[in-house]
Amino acid sequence: xxxxxxxxxxxxxxxxxxxxxxxxxxxxxxxxxxxxxxxxxxxxxxxxxxxxxxxxxxxxxxxxxxxxxxxxxxxxxxxxxxxxxxxxxxxxxxxxxxxxxxxxxxxxxxxxxxxxxxxxxxxxxxxxxxxxxxxxxxxxxxxxxxxxxxxxxxxxxxxxxxxxxxxxxxxxxxxxxxxxxxxxxxxxxxxxxxxxxxxxxxxxxxxxxxxxxxxxxxxxxxxxxxxxxxxxx
Numbered sequence: 001x002x003x004x005x006x007x008x009x010x011x012x013x014x015x016x017x018x019x020x021x022x023x024x025x026x027x028x029x030x031x032x033x034x035x036x037x038x039x040x041x042x043x044x045x046x047x048x049x050x051x052x053x054x055x056x057x058x059x060x061x062x063x064x065x066x067x068x069x070x071x072x073x074x075x076x077x078x079x080x081x082x083x084x085x086x087x088x089x090x091x092x093x094x095x096x097x098x099x100x101x102x103x104x105x106x107x108x109x110x111x112x113x114x115x116x117x118x119x120x121x122x123x124x125x126x127x128x129x130x131x132x133x134x135x136x137x138x139x140x141x142x143x144x145x146x147x148x149x150x151x152x153x154x155x156x157x158x159x160x161x162x163x164x165x166x167x168x169x170x171x172x173x174x175x176x177x178x179x180x181x182x183x184x185x186x187x188x189x190x191x192x193x194x195x196x197x198x199x200x201x202x203x204x205x206x207x208x209x210x211x212x213x214x215x216x217x218x219x220x221x222x223x224x225x226x227x228x229x230x231x232x233x
Contacts, residue, residue: 006152011058014167025170040160063150097121
C-alpha cells in the first residue's frame with residue numbers, strides 16, 4: 001500500500017438526522033459540552049459571506065503536502081452534495097491551495113456545504129462576496145504545485161484538531177468545531193441541554209436576575225487574595 005499516496009473512495013458517514021440537528025445550536029454551545037476542546041485554531045477563519053450563519057456536514061478529509069493541491073483535486077472529483085472538505089496543509093501559508101475556478105466547481109457542480117483549509121486561498125475579491133462558506137488562513141497570489149504526495153479520506157489534523165473522515169463539521173461566524181461521528185448522538189443531547197440553560201442565563205443577564213455568587217466561591221476555593229487597598233509599586 002502506497003502510504004502517503006492513498007485515496008479512499010469510501011468513509012463511514014454520520015447519522016444525517018443527528019447531524020442536521022446541530023445546525024440549530026451555536027458552535028460555542030456544542031464545543032462547551034465537549035470539554036471546550038474541539039475548536040480549530042482561529043487562524044482558520046470565515047472569509048466569504050454566507051447568508052446562512054451555520055454550516056454543518058460530514059468531513060471529506062484531504063491531506064495535502066505543503067503548498068501542493070494534487071490530492072485536493074482528487075477530492076473535488078469525489079465530493080458529494082452536502083460534504084464539507086477539510087484540508088490539512090502542514091500549516092503552510094506560502095502558497096494558495098485554491099482559487100475561484102476550483103471553488104466554483106465545488107459550489108455549483110458538487111454542491112458541497114463548504115470548505116475548510118489550513119492554508120491560504122486566492123481570488124478573494126470574488127470569493128469574499130460569495131454566499132458559500134469558505135474558511136481559510138488568509139490569501140496569497142502564489143499558486144500551488146501539483147506533484148503530491150497527498151491522501152484523501154484519512155485521519156488529518158486541521159487547525160490543531162484531529163479530523164476523521166465522516167466526522168461532523170459544525171461552523172458559524174465564531175469558527176469551526178469537529179464532532180466525532182461515533183459520539184455525535186450523546187453530544188447532541190448534551191448540547192441541547194446546555195443551549196437551553198445558556199438561554200436562561202442570557203435572559204437573566206438582560207433582566208437583572210443573574211446570580212454571580214459562584215465567582216466569589218470559586219475565587220475563595222482557588223485561594224485568591226482580595227485586598228481592599230491600592231497597589232503600591
